[in-house]
Amino acid sequence: MSIEKNLLEIKSELPENVTLVAVSKTKPVSELMEAYNAGQRIFGENKIQEMADKFEQMPKDIEWHMIGHVQTNKVKFMAPFVSLVHGVDSLKLLEEIDKQAQKNNRIIDCLLQIHIAEEETKFGLDEIELFEILQSETFKSLKNIQVKGLMGMATFTENEQQIKKEFTILKQLFDKVNALSIINYPLSIISMGMSGDYKIAIDCGSTMVRIGSSIFGNRNYN
Numbered sequence: 505m506s507i508e509k510n511l512l513e514i515k516s517e518l519p520e521n522v523t524l525v526a527v528s529k530t531k532p533v534s535e536l537m538e539a540y541n542a543g544q545r546i547f548g549e550n551k552i553q554e555m556a557d558k559f560e561q562m563p564k565d566i567e568w569h570m571i572g573h574v575q576t577n578k579v580k581f582m583a584p585f586v587s588l589v590h591g592v593d594s595l596k597l598l599e600e601i602d603k604q605a606q607k608n609n610r611i612i613d614c615l616l617q618i619h620i621a622e623e624e625t626k627f628g629l630d631e632i633e634l635f636e637i638l639q640s641e642t643f644k645s646l647k648n649i650q651v652k653g654l655m656g657m658a659t660f661t662e663n664e665q666q667i668k669k670e671f672t673i674l675k676q677l678f679d680k681v682n683a684l685s686i687i688n689y690p691l692s693i694i695s696m697g698m699s700g701d702y703k704i705a706i707d708c709g710s711t712m713v714r715i716g717s718s719i720f721g722n723r724n725y726n
């Protein structure tokens with residue numbers, strides 16, 4: 505299967521309100537260009553340096569999403585161009601993104617990552633931490649970031665009920681933030697679903713799926 509075919513097939517299955525992030529980490533620019541030439545304009549990377557290198561080399565009408573864990577000291581390298589930061593999991597990181605966004609005279613959109621998986625290893629906030637951040641004076645004072653929604657990763661398992669349960673937790677938390685008007689505008693993005701579980705994620709209310717291997721094939725980390 506070609507990248508173009510994979511991409512068009514996946515796109516044809518997605519409901520209109522669901523945005524596709526093509527996760528291109530580890531893949532060469534030539535393969536990203538195949539997706540670009542097939543119409544894809546949103547790419548997700550999980551390493552800031554790799555994303556910055558690809559940004560330099562590729563057309564400028566691409567939206568670059570940082571989907572990986574972000575180290576505070578690297579924010580400055582993506583601040584000039586990143587469109588959406590999915591994995592924000594602390595107020596400290598939000599403050600740094602705000603600071604670097606200000607230096608670049610921009611507003612950077614962010615998603616707060618919520619821990620929904622059973623695995624200990626996945627990053628993210630719990631509900632209490634989320635509300636603490638959103639209700640803090642510091643958060644309210646940040647003028648150069650905008651939190652657009654929530655992001656989560658389900659447990660890596662074959663158990664569909666488990667995955668469904670975890671995505672539902674994220675959707676309910678999203679609805680709760682909006683219902684209680686915790687911030688003064690509605691959240692609009694729920695980033696959940698990868699190659700193995702995006703159909704379940706969409707059933708559970710995802711508005712943004714992050715798909716890598718089903719488009720580009722398996723990754724080789726060597």
Ligand SMILES: *Cc1c(COP(=O)(O)O)cnc(C)c1O
Nearest residue numbers: 527550571698699714715716717
């Ligand atoms: C790698 C990655 C994806 C894409 O994974 P696939 O299984 O290849 O679709 C999605 N989200 C995050 C956060 C990732 O790191």
